[in-house]
Amino acid sequence: MNKKHNRSWFSIVLILFIFIVVLSGPSAFGEKEVVPKPTAAISLGASSLTGTYTTGSYGQGTMRLVYQYAPLVSLTLNEVPLVIIQIPSEIGDQLAGNSTKQAAFLKSLTGTVTYPLNTLANQSFDIQSTSSNVVKTYDEAMHAVVFTYPRSTNLLTITNMWKVDMTIDAGVLYKNSITVPQAYNSTNYTAKGTLVAATEGIVISTVNTKTATIPSATFGIGNYPVLNITSPKLNDTMQHLGTIISGTANQTLDANYTYTADITYKTRAGTIIKNANLPVAANGSFTTTLETPYEYGDTATAILKATSKINTDAYESQPSPLITAQWSVQPAIITSPKVGDTKVTGLANETNAGVYKAHVTINQISYDTPLQSDGTFALTGIPALQSGDQISVTIDGYSTRTGERLVSSTATTITVIYNMPNLAISQQFERKNANDTWEIATNTASDQEVRYTITATLQNSNAVWNKQKITVNIPVGLIDLKEITLTKISNNVETPLIAPTLIDDNTSPSLKSLFSQINNNPLTIQGDKIRIQFSAKVIREGYPASLISKVWLNGETDNTVPIPEQTNSLSIPITDGTLKLIEVPSTIAFTNIPVPSKPQTYNRTNTAGTIKVRDGRVKTTTWQLFVRERTPLTNANNQQLQQSIIYSQHGTDTLLNTENQPIFTHKAENNQVYELAWQASDGIRLKLAPNPAIKINQHYTGELVWTLTDTPS
Missing domain, CATH: 2.60.40 (Immunoglobulin-like)
Structure with a gap:
């Protein structure tokens, strides 16, 4: 019986050997056999990967991945086989940069590993067995579990296999501070598996690579008996150039656990700084101080960690909502620019530290000028401003790291206008003397002819007095008004205008006034004048002690802005003229x-x-x-x-x-x-x-x- 068994074994071996020779291309007439390269040998196999999703006894998600490789022909590998299982990115991302989590993940796996025992038989071991001679490692770059099998030197048949059957339990992961988020595509999780030779390195894309989907969009813990830990909350108080980041656990702390927090700070350029294991106070607060200040646009998030005081359970929350460093920049207050100005000045009441510049745009031409320590800015040396020029100013905040502009205030926009006209009013009083000529006087006599010359002079440049209104109260004690004229004087050229009208005026002591409104004839040049002149006679009897005249001026600027009313009074004593x-x-x-x-x-x-x-x-x-x-x-x-x-x-x-x-x-x-x-x-x-x-x-x-x-x- 045994003999027969042995003969059968020999026959099978012989047939397989011949099969190998044929496939390998034997030498004609007994030439030396060509042996395939190891990687070529590994490629002569069949691979499969399956992924299933079930729920555990607590309703937690379990993910089973089964990768199997079997040769299609009899061969000898003479290699160290590696089975590489690339886990879903949703899990891999939670392990990134954390060797403790990676070790905990490997330890949490359940299932078996299988590999050839001899030519006809395979052997299986618990995935966590230390006697299987299979080494589990985690490759962070590939998000993959690497199973390194013993070197295979035996002649293999199609009944041999390398197999990894592993199950990932969401509840167990959760108790090891690993929380798996919802599937990134909101539909399912994806895994890959392959078998390569150790000499090829850890690569996932080979002829043996297979892909599997786990048909679930979530990988929750159900009612698994775990500590309820939720995301902490960072205080949204990050202001440009601050250094402190603080937060709160945002939940009731369990006395059986030690709580710490990790704050992850990220600059705009992508530099990540992690301040880990920050103590959480009994009231749930935690804080850290950065070595260098954060800037506008930098972000921070935090996780809360809880470690059991009585067993090895460790929990980690989901990240807190992201907070971003703010920079509140106050808008500019522009000093009203006027026609002819060659500078733009203003103020910005900034309360936050930082590097500021005023960004000034004049008719779409932009300039930048520093904001001084007292908040003022001055853009000088610009072409003289014209009426109607549009000026827009934003206050910009700049990075102390790169010098780039980070933030801008709302724009303050203003239109250049003419200066408010500064008007000088004068009244010249004259009396006619014995020679019948006018002489300037400071008094008069009853029954004397007198003359008033009232002049309004534009005192400042780049100003306009438009739609001029002039009212002259006629003094009590005058009669026989005559020779009433109105004249504009510009560059010493006199232009007669329509004479003022004598009107009834209840506001005038004499109840009479001269009134004139001038349209379309503004004063625009410094020194331009409007002159009103009239003569009259002082009454002979019953005259007052003085002739009191009062002038009222108003009107508009070039931009239809009303100008403040201006007045001027003159009192001339009257003596007896007899x-x-x-x-x-x-x-x-x-x-x-x-x-x-x-x-x-x-x-x-x-x-x-x-x-x-x-x-x-x-x-x-x-x-x-x-x-x-x-x-x-x-x-x-x-x-x-x-x-x-x-x-x-x-x-x-x-x-x-x-x-x-x-x-x-x-x-x-x-x-x-x-x-x-x-x-x-x-x-x-x-x-x-x-x-x-x-x-x-x-x-x-x-x-x-x-x-x-x-x-x-």
Whole structure:
């Protein structure tokens, strides 16, 4: 029986050997056999990969991957076979960069590994067996589990195989801080498997590569008995050039676990910095301080980790929502630019640290100028601004790492306008003098002709006074307005305009005003003027103490912006414009006069005496002063002393009677009061001769009349 068995074995071997020779191309007539290269031998096999999805006893997802390779012919590999199982990327991404997780993942696998025992038989071992001589490793670059089998030197048949049957349990992974997200394509997970020779290296794309899909879009843990751990929450307080990132566990902490947090910080350029194993305080807070400040656009996320204090369970949450470093940039406040300016200035009240520049665009031409430490900026040396130019300014924040612009404020836009006109108002007052010519004066007289010249001058450059409105209150005390004119003066060229209109005006003290509105004739050049002129006459009687005139100006700028109303007032005192005798002695006394025995002249007892005359006339002429007796000296008995009063001047005596006697002549040089002061022997005196009418101890009184005239007697 055994013999027969042995003969059968020999026959089979012989047939297989011949088959190999034929396939290999034997040498004719006994030439040396050509042995295939190992990789060529491995390619002479059949591969398969299957993927299934089931749920475990807790409803958790389980993923079974079965890769099998069997030779199609009898051959000898003489190689170290590698079975490479590329796990779904959704799992591989969770293991990236974390050797601890990779080791835990390998340890979590269940299933078997199988490989040839001899020519006809295979042997299987638990996937975690240490006596299988199969080494499990994880290749991070390929997201793959690599099973390294013992070198195969035996002659193989088609009944031999290399096989990996492995199951991944979502619940077990979860307890090892590995959480598998939803399928990236939202439909299923994908895996690949292959067998290669160790000399080929770890490659996944070979002739033996197969692909399998696991028909589930999720790989959850169901009701698996695990710690409930959720994503932490980072405080969204990252501001440009800060260094602190903080957060909270965002859940109630279990006293049976030690909690830590990992914060992953990523720059805009893609540099990743991971601050791991940050202690979580009892209140759930955690924080880290970066060595270098973060910038606008940098991001951070965190995971929460929990390690059991009583067993080897370890959990890791899903990443927290991403937070991004912000940079709040305040917009510019532009100092109102005016026509003719060669700079643009402004202010930005920035509260965050950083490098700032003002980005100024003028009619689509852009400039950049630094923001100073006090928040001001000044763009100088630009062409003179024109009316209507559009200026837009943004405040830009720049990277301290690369110098690139990171963020911009909202734009502040303004239109260049003319300066607000600065108007100077002047009033020139003139009176007509005795020569019938106008003279500038600071006062006037009743019944005098006067003239007002009101001038509004544009004081500043690059300004426009448009739609000018001018109101002149007519002073109380003026009559006979005439010669009313309105003139524009530009570059010393005078252009007559429509004369102002005399209107009723309840706001004017005289209830009359001159009013003018000028259209389409703006003042645009510094020094341009609008002039109003009119003449009038001061009333003779009942005149006020002063002529008070008031001017009101307003209008618009070139950009239809109303200008503030401006006013100007002028007060001109009025004097009496007539010839007037202001003062004569009211009482002239002669006391203790003895009865004369011969003609005798007596001086006044009150020797002082003054006569005052004021000539306020514009056209002065010589005036004369006359005096006469209205009543001779008369006593109580009606006894009169006829022709007893004389007027003495410069040694000449004039006997007074009832006729006007000229005593003084003068022509005024001005309107000042003229005083005629008497010496003791001048003026009114008493001249007596023996007369029966002279009575002892009698009191005599008389009355004189003074007359001032501007015409010769």
